Amino acid sequence: MNLLEPLFRWEAIEDLFSDRARVQGMLDFEAALARAEARVGIIPASAAAAIAAKCRAQLFDTDVLARASALAGNAAIPLVKQLTALVGNDDKEAMRFVHWGATSQDAIDTGFVLQLREALRLIEPELERLSGALARLAEEHRATPVVGRTWMQQALPTTFGLKAAGWLDAINRHRERLTQTRRRAEVTQFGGAVGTLAALGQQGMDVAKALGEELHLTLPDMPWHGQRDRVVEVATVLGLCTGTLGKIARDISLQMQTEVAEVFEPAGVARGGSSTLPHKRNPVTSAVVLAAAVRVPGLVSSMLSAMVQEQERGLGGWHAEWETMPEIIGLAAGALHHLTDTVSGLQIDVTRMTENLDLTRGLIFAEAVQMALGSAMGRLTAHELVQAACRQAQAEKRHLREVLEQNAAVTQHLAAEDLERLFDPMQYLGAAENLIDRVLESHSSHKPKATSKKV
Amino acid sequence: MNLLEPLFRWEAIEDLFSDRARVQGMLDFEAALARAEARVGIIPASAAAAIAAKCRAQLFDTDVLARASALAGNAAIPLVKQLTALVGNDDKEAMRFVHWGATSQDAIDTGFVLQLREALRLIEPELERLSGALARLAEEHRATPVVGRTWMQQALPTTFGLKAAGWLDAINRHRERLTQTRRRAEVTQFGGAVGTLAALGQQGMDVAKALGEELHLTLPDMPWHGQRDRVVEVATVLGLCTGTLGKIARDISLQMQTEVAEVFEPAGVARGGSSTLPHKRNPVTSAVVLAAAVRVPGLVSSMLSAMVQEQERGLGGWHAEWETMPEIIGLAAGALHHLTDTVSGLQIDVTRMTENLDLTRGLIFAEAVQMALGSAMGRLTAHELVQAACRQAQAEKRHLREVLEQNAAVTQHLAAEDLERLFDPMQYLGAAENLIDRVLESHSSHKPKATSKKV
Amino acid sequence: MNLLEPLFRWEAIEDLFSDRARVQGMLDFEAALARAEARVGIIPASAAAAIAAKCRAQLFDTDVLARASALAGNAAIPLVKQLTALVGNDDKEAMRFVHWGATSQDAIDTGFVLQLREALRLIEPELERLSGALARLAEEHRATPVVGRTWMQQALPTTFGLKAAGWLDAINRHRERLTQTRRRAEVTQFGGAVGTLAALGQQGMDVAKALGEELHLTLPDMPWHGQRDRVVEVATVLGLCTGTLGKIARDISLQMQTEVAEVFEPAGVARGGSSTLPHKRNPVTSAVVLAAAVRVPGLVSSMLSAMVQEQERGLGGWHAEWETMPEIIGLAAGALHHLTDTVSGLQIDVTRMTENLDLTRGLIFAEAVQMALGSAMGRLTAHELVQAACRQAQAEKRHLREVLEQNAAVTQHLAAEDLERLFDPMQYLGAAENLIDRVLESHSSHKPKATSKKV
């Protein structure tokens, strides 16, 4: 296990991108290719069986492959050699048909798609688990007032449920994106040296179709050796997703500040302690997720840069993908996994949320007063009047309501009970619950709705 | 006009992102908001009319707005002030209701979405125009043999039609992506200061719906002030698209090299000349498109980084979008526009393509021979035999066919006419035409097909 | 003036990168080249004078240049044509010698270096002005205690002076870097079409030397048409600098949060107000600087990606620099300029800093107690004892000192007055003043010192 793996990553995903898994992905391609060619009648069924029997990663020495890859320029070339030798030990006839008609990129790309599919099969339910946890927060705290903050300043009351709904709303979209992206990404790669399938003569398409069926992967319109958008799109979707995870982590860490203290990552033995400060409780998950949100954008840009690949099969751009894609997947999935755990156990201090609504001595209700006055005196006049009252309240360290109660221009329009109501956070939440309902509904139906269609 | 604009950009798109257009976008929001609020009965219809009458960018002094924005932190704040004053000049009553219940981000984001929609309305048909040009190339050159090159080395024959089909295949997917992305991106932004619509009391949702109808934009499940994935997704899709454009430009520039000379950007007076070299004909469009492909990935990473926005409305991340998104759109659209023109007029030297197939003295037919021998002697043995023959041919500067004709291990399996056929490029194109047909079919049906569904 | 320019940029810098300035940069090269060639005796002195007389940007129509650039692939090619025509109007003889022996990249690169030099001549003193403001803060607040925060949690006391010294310390290094970078960047570019100066026969080096003297630029060892590290290094140094500016802005915005309220951006009429919230005072400069810190890294990565330029003069990579470099310089300089103003007028609430030291009921002094106990009972035992006391204090909402006073294991080692001292922030500032002195000393001497040299 890598020293930093449990901190940043999700073990289940890391297993899918181990060297062994990478080798197995390529071998799965080779086995499926042999079976497909046997079905089409190009190679004997016995040869396919003999080849498939050796397509097990544990039969291969990764160190030997690694050293040979350095000379060959990729891992599939020595892998095919070793596989051929292994098959030949038992079956000289079958040996002839290893890797028949394929190119190394066919094995590497298809192998990677197989790994990717497994990864997305883990990531999708994890996204669903995060959605569920967020939906519960949104539901449970639909009427929990909390300070809404903009530009990192207290602004107006909102509810913690609506904050959670905002997070959920983005995740709803990511789930939709991922579904659409998977359709484009989970395809075979099979074209032979320059993508014509020439080595298979007239039977290329038949083999290609059979190969897709063997692997339960879609057959693409044509090979995509030099057209990398399928893979890079996955990187971008995970990048978008990581951006949202980072936003959630940023919010949690801001609310967890000593001075705010509204929300806490779940506590636990040895969790978030310091090597020197005995009182510390650090937001470890937020750190991990924010680190991913810092790292993934640069990795996505590498993938986008790598798209400019030369001619039928490129030089360098393709190679740049091999470590970068697992890195993106690993960081995004790790952040997702850890944040899901943390959101599921998030500790909410509702009392402190209420207390914080009072910190400004009423200033965060200034807009409510302004709107009430505005219908009488116009928005801009009201804005200026209330702004002056705010400054007076701040200068004199008095409550805004008190200042307003002594202002004739205000009391002319607003009675004492009006003012009382205007300073009640529960009275100034607008459509918050309605909005939460909309998001929860999309969550339940598994897709964001489009209420008012474009005309 | 900016000095470098005609070189890198597409004028129609640049117009959409001028300062004037940016101001008009925000004003379109303010006018629609007033009309929506009048429909819902919050403000008088006359006020809405009076406000809308002033929502014309040419009434505003951009320099004054610019200087005031530097203090306010965004352009909407001084814009609302100027608009209020303008409306007040004619109608003191209406003046009260300018920007009623909205926040500056509502105006800025919705205004941007309106600009974006116009941009995508230009980009989509341009993508279609590029597709059409590529489809014509694929069709016309479906049987034009050309050297296929991998790792920047001559590999095997392919057809120029299949090269074009590969480019088209990626563009087919980008068109599908763009359609899906637009559904998520073309929505209103409307939430008031912290996204609750509190300033509108019980009528927030009614106004929100009416606003969407006014602008023919979808009403999202909830405001997305702090959730930026909608906008950033557009950046990523344009990033993917630019990657493909860069790949096409790279291919053209490689084929246009003096030593290859198979394909040329259209010639024209003063096009691609040099300040000092009289014989030069530079691939100007390729340069422009490759420059975009170098620049856009970094800009996309900025957008992804900017997603980590704080709380209800963030600090800095949102601001980072304002110049970055137009930059991405402008570069992607510029590259698209120029490359479409160039592909539409691409000059193809079929004769040279044929000549280049002979450059290696038969080496690029080595795989064909190997496959023919392989079914007799096994792929790996054949690989080694042919590899040795290749080395001999190179060392002795002889044609590979000649070397093979003198090798008994070869002639034992292959007659002279077999060898002749094996060195005919038209005989070693495999499924090229079939693949072209598949791509053209998806092009015609406007979406990539999934021939063999996953089970 | 661009709508967002005053917000994000520094006008003085923007002027240096206007289209007019870009054209003038190239013309300055052409004029200097002519003078240099006259000095060497290649062209008549009268021709040089005639050429130089027309090298004024206002004589050129930028729109015409812009349209011609789109065909030519860069702006120097049509510029040379226009210049030649202009010179020819007055002096047919001189007309012959325009751009003699140069290539368009010579004009563009050298022109850019001249713009860059002017920009750095503004940035350097602005960095010095920021340093001065930070040094004053460090000096003035060398004994102002404030909460030190780690992982966004209150940790221990420190001083506001040391925080400012930390900011200054990084700026000290950036000034040193910039000096070193300028030496490599402020050089001429002059090589002719492929960098051999062949068009000047035996006199190439003499012209090159004279050209450097004319422009007061260093003559590099050889032309660097395809070697872009000189320019890209400037991008990276500005990127590093912007990172530090972003860090300072992050710190200010965190300290300016409503709940912390220790530090404020300077107030001003219309500064940081909201379009709807009358009480708001937004940290506008922090937003601007953080936006720059989000944007510049992606732009720097574009410059690094663009370095892979082909052969003697590249395709696309070079073009990618033309808008990216001014963007990086403009964002970095804008952030620097605005932050310098803000730091110079920063408002410090020392009272609130003191109050915030009490927020945790003594927990932030836990380490002090632990160290005092640790010398008696070992660091780890003390760590665990104090950690337990912290948890008890939190659970019971009591002051940590009170809890400790009732713990015999503590009072056995620490008397009441010991505990009192341990909870005095002024007693737990360690080497803070000493460290401030070290940083101020490096500031005064204009370079970071190396107290203890490596052996």
Added chain:
Amino acid sequence: MNLLEPLFRWEAIEDLFSDRARVQGMLDFEAALARAEARVGIIPASAAAAIAAKCRAQLFDTDVLARASALAGNAAIPLVKQLTALVGNDDKEAMRFVHWGATSQDAIDTGFVLQLREALRLIEPELERLSGALARLAEEHRATPVVGRTWMQQALPTTFGLKAAGWLDAINRHRERLTQTRRRAEVTQFGGAVGTLAALGQQGMDVAKALGEELHLTLPDMPWHGQRDRVVEVATVLGLCTGTLGKIARDISLQMQTEVAEVFEPAGVARGGSSTLPHKRNPVTSAVVLAAAVRVPGLVSSMLSAMVQEQERGLGGWHAEWETMPEIIGLAAGALHHLTDTVSGLQIDVTRMTENLDLTRGLIFAEAVQMALGSAMGRLTAHELVQAACRQAQAEKRHLREVLEQNAAVTQHLAAEDLERLFDPMQYLGAAENLIDRVLESHSSHKPKATSKKV
């Protein structure tokens, strides 16, 4: 060994960034800290010895550390616990003093600096080895004419020596940069929890100085927990260096194209073969180096983004460095190592270089003719005359010299022998040798010279 490690990386560097090496780095800090504190008299000499005795990575279980790190948020926290327990097994007294006065970041950052120093100690001589190989090429081929290519088109003759000198020229600058950067980067990190060294009372600075001496690292002006420019600068310098390596690899791969065939990566058994094409010889090193040049820019942007760290010690940004820096170092060093080997064994086909000078039927000598005519008829007139002749030559597939010989406007000024000389590549190399000498001289003196100082 990782499957892709030998392909992309340099084993010696990878060893320095193994988990074991990371743990050892932190332990080296802890040991040095104990010794320093013993020297200052804070802890007993026997304790320092007891602690240092356990500071050996092989005594630690990386898996246990890894799992504990996931809870603690970094690896130093559990490491200190394990170390304390280990020390305590033998010496209860010494156990008290483990990690005395330090914070986890002190151990992690200083440990990393120690790893980094070792890495740079390998990279510097490797850069020198590359310089040496390039210098030999420049020297050996100072008079080998080769086509100079711009915009990926044949332009003018140059020499292969000058191409190599251009590569060397950039490496000369990188060596200078690295020296300057190391001075800023190779420093201790030591500040305790918030950077005040408070836990050490009055003795903090004395310990800090002794610590620097123990580790042979410079003592910085103050701790830099939140100021990350030192580390990020190393990333940028390696990024610049990788850009140059990518440029060299791009050039080699372009010259190695089948159609150009001037330069070849060294051949070797199993080197650059294909899994299916027997005749292939792929430029494996170019692929590897270009992949690094695609990947490193995004990683550098991550490091720059990560600089915006909060307050005394940040959240997420710091964490983002831990895997990113080793990745940058590993990719840059791997590219450097492999390219150095390849450049050292580069195969040059001088004959082919000469043949390629003839490919355009004289067009690449067009500028020479133009310059010769230009002094008589003016540059622009000559430019147009020669341009027309070039077009005629191309259209009629004739040699340019032949066309010119039949043009009276030409023969009026140029005799047959003049024309012959103008079409001799050796006669049109300008200052090439002089420029090579300048670069070689800087190489020998270990720093780029500044011939003409700024005035």
